[in-house]
Amino acid sequence: MREWAEFTLSGSDNDGVRTVALAGPLCVHSLGNLDAKMAECGGPVNRIDMSGVTDIDTTGAWLVKRFAEEHKVEIVGQSDAAKRLFTAIGRMPEDESKVEPRPGLLMRTLGEFGDVIVNWGRGLVKAVGFLGELILALGVAIRHPSRLRGTALVFHMQHVGINSLWIIGLMSFLIGIVIAQQGAVQLAQFGAEIYTINLTGRLAMRELGILMTAIMVAGRSGSAFAAQIGTMKLTEEVDAMRTIGVSPMQALVVPRVLAAMLMMPLLGFYSTVLAIIGGAFIANFALDIPFWTFLQRTQEVVPVTDIWVGLLKAPVFALIVALAGCYQGMQVTSNAEEVGQRTTQAVVTAIFTVIVLDAFFAIFFTKIGWQ
Incomplete structure (x- = not known):
């Protein structure tokens, strides 16, 4: 008992x-x-x-x-x-449930701001490290072309480029219409409607064509990169690759980055052409400027330097978009909710960085005389 x-x-x-x-x-x-x-x-x-x-x-x-x-x-x-x-x-504390007084609003704000700065610093260090790993992987692919996964590269080129032609083309066409229509309204106050051609052609070729393309690719392909790699991290496919001796950087990141860098210049030029066609379309009806006259005049007023500016910015923007997507996908560790958070963060980071870099490029090319 x-x-x-x-x-x-x-x-x-x-x-x-x-x-x-x-x-x-x-x-x-x-x-x-x-x-x-x-x-x-x-x-x-x-x-x-x-x-x-x-x-x-x-x-x-x-x-x-x-x-x-x-x-x-x-x-x-x-x-x-x-x-x-x-x-x-x-020896135990007499009052373990005692709640410390909540700090004031100023201290809480400063604390949260400090946490944000610290997290940014840590994220920047990790991103630079990830970029270094990517450069090493690209060097290995250049020295040993047989290690480059051609099938994956072609697949991602189709995903980034061919499958997005319709949405980028439609967006660019409509943006060309908006630029030409709004520009004509403002220039009409000075009797200079004819300069709508200059405005549409140079703005589309130099800035908006490649910038809007990069934003669309970030929202469409950059988010897909983050979600795909993040899901593979959750299902431990990435760990399985490392176990069998396959580099995730070579198998997952390099094909996506190369595909984006190869297709972005083509998409940017395609977007620019569609924007100019959209401007010519609206000018034919709103300004009584014949369609073919608009296109011919565009060839005369748009310098070759504007074309080079757009083509030089395209690979850099593509690298930023693909790098942000792949990096955020590789940071997934816990659950499916984090996949969504990392995907959103990849898109926001890519778009913000692209816009900031575009501003720096605009100042740089102006300083070297490519105006």
């Missing part, structure tokens, strides 16, 4: 000392309703006698310690094990 802890309350009329006597094992499995009996003890208590206790654990020691502190009584007859437990319990 299980032995239970015993509780007795005795008193002495001579000295007026009332004693709580405990007996049996004071362990978690044998306490029963001892806690309730001690709590219902009436009148003042002067002493707790533990000479009859045969065994004790932390739960029993804590129960006795709490009763002694509440009634301010002394404990007698305790064993060495009980003394050690009382000492250990006495």
Whole structure:
């Protein structure tokens, strides 16, 4: 039979000392309703006698310690094990549930801002390291062309380039219409509607053609890169590649980056042509400028340097978009929710970086005389 802890309350009329006597094992499995009996003890208590206790654990020691502190009584007859437990319990914090005061709004704002800066710094270091790994992988592919996965490269070229022709073409055509129509409205105030051709041609060829293409590729292909690689990380396919001696950088990242860098200049030029055609289309109806006259005039007013500006920016933008997508995909570690977060972050990072770089390119090419 299980032995239970015993509780007795005795008193002495001579000295007026009332004693709580405990007996049996004071362990978690044998306490029963001892806690309730001690709590219902009436009148003042002067002493707790533990000479009859045969065994004790932390739960029993804590129960006795709490009763002694509440009634301010002394404990007698305790064993060495009980003394050690009382000492250990006495070292515990008195109020573990105490909540520290919440810092002020200014301190919280500064703390959050500091966390953002630190995370940006860590992310930048990781991104630079990832870029270094990519450069090494590209060097290996150049020295050993047989290691380049041609099938994967062609597949991603189709995904980045051919499959996006319709959406980029439609977007560019409509943007050309908007540029020509709004430009004509403003230039009409000065009787210079004919310069709508210059505005549409140079703006599409130099800036908007490649910039809008990069944004569309970031939203379409960059997000796909992040989601695909992130899902492979979750299903441990990337770890399996490393186990069998296949480099994930060679198998997953290099084909995607090369595909984007090869297709972006073509897509940018295609986007520019469609934007100019859109401008010529609206000019034929709104400005009474014949369609073919618009295209012929565009060839005369758009310098060759504008074409080179767009073509030189395209591979850089493609590298940023593909690098952001692959890097964020490789950072997935926990669950499917993180795949969505990393995909969103890849698109936002790519678009923001492309726009910032485009501003630097505009200043740079102006400074070197390519105006």
